[in-house]
Amino acid sequence: MDLETVRTCAAVADAGQFQKAAAELSITQQAVSKRIAALERQLGVRLFTRTPRGVEPTIDGQAFLPHARELLRAADRALASVRADRRPLRVDVINSRGAASGLLRDFHRAHPDVDLDVVMLFDVDTAVAAIRSGAVDASFRAVPAPGHPLPEDIAAVRVLDEALHLLTGPAHALAAARSVPLAGLAGHRIWMPGIVPGTEWACYYDDLVAEFGLTIEATGPNFGSDALLDTIADTPALATFMSEQTRLVWPAGHGLRRVPITDPTPVYPHSLLWHRDNPHPALPALRAHLTPRALDAPGTWTPPWTRPAEPPHPGH
Template sequence: MDLDTVRTFVAAAEAGQFQEAATELAVTQQAVSKRIAALERGLGVRLFTRTPRGAALTIDGQAFLPHARELLRVAERAVASVRAGRRPLRVDVLTSRSAQSGLMRGFHRVHPDVELDVLTLFDIDTAVAAIRSGAIDASFRAVAAPGRPLPEDIESVRVLDEPLDLLTGPGHVLAGARSVTLAQLAGHRIWMPGVVPGTEWTAYYDDLVAGFGLDIEVTGPNFGSDALLDTIADTPALATFMGGRTRLIWPADHGLRRIPVTDPTPVYPHSLLWHRDNPHPALTTLRAHLAAATAGHDAVGTWRPGWVLPR
């Protein structure tokens, strides 16, 4: 149904005269008459009858009027849902407990007026496709893994280098250490079932393994962080890596230990990705907030893969 004819019908019904409706809509009276006639033909009913004072709704016109008004309201809501600045800023984070999610919580505290829609996508290819299609406005990712350069229309900036901790149960041989070096981890079993071939985080850990001779096991299904924590707590021979700013809660009797890794400290490089033509004003606000809120890039004594993009 043509919305211009519906809008003209509502204007004429509320004004009671075609001439007043024409003035309100900035068209001629003849245009109003043609639009009403076209709408009546499409509906197969008369909507108005002429009166000495102008035009009055017929019974069919009275029945159609509330639905016509609702059509216009729905159309306005549809336009508002995609109008820059009127819809939520859609941002992808890796998990709800990650440092990326923490960055967005910090942004929300500083800018509570910005409406957000935070979601989780699986890998960088999915995220980039969503950015290019307009499904999301931005994504936090580690870029760019070897052989996977970003498309030319995707911009990125590194926003956070997150140190890795070693997570062990109480019975692990390193559980009492205040810190451990990467060299000390050689020969220890580090279990990370969430490492999936083809993802950017797998590229990161592949380089970490190659550079320091670590043993990372990815066997078994990934049942989520709770199952991982249960297994680490109950298995003295296993440890895992955990982002230093990843928020986790576990039962007190687990006795888990978060141990800083040093000499060098491996850091996971979080970058923000967005489309260079994205007009959402809150995206600029988010980028400015992240530029001011994060620091520590390329600090002395840290390690990251050579393919990580510069800040």
């Protein structure tokens, strides 16, 4: 069914006259008549009947018009979904409670006129594929993780290093500590269900374990943050890593403790990724808002693949 013919039918019904509808559509009255006649032939019914003041819908026309208007609304939504200047800015974050989501909330407060769609994709490969296909405009990820090189058409800039804390229950051996050196976690069981081998966050923790001799257990099903907090609260032998800016609420009876980690402090590196040819008008504002914060600060640790390459020595 031709949408312009359907649009003409709706315009005639609204205007009550072929002449007024023609003026609103910027076409001739003859063109309006031809479109309505063609639609009536296609449907096999009369849509309008003439009156002393113009035209009005027949019973069949009245039955057809609500569906015609819905067709037009669906067409408008379809167009808006692919027009960068009319659709929300779609941004992927690794989770809804972490630092990246906080950065987006800050951006929204600074730019309340920008519509945002926030999505959560699985890993960096899924995020890059979505950026390249246009399904999302940008993503917060740790890059370039081993085995996950970025294509040349994907740009990335590191925007935030987020410190990790140790989260313990009240009976854990380190619960009363004001801080704990990273090397002091060796021998303690750190439970982090949900780490998927090969993902960028798994690469991060693999390097952390290798460099400092830690024990991270990813065994058991991942029932979500509430179940994780319940287990940590009730199991003195277990602790977990929790990002400093992760927003969680737990029952007062859990008695959970956040213990800062020092010497060095492990930080999770967040980079913003986007397609170099993305035309969304709000994307430059998002990039400008995300000025890099606390990158490679003294006393912090990140995996080697997140650090800038050292310049070559003279003579090399």
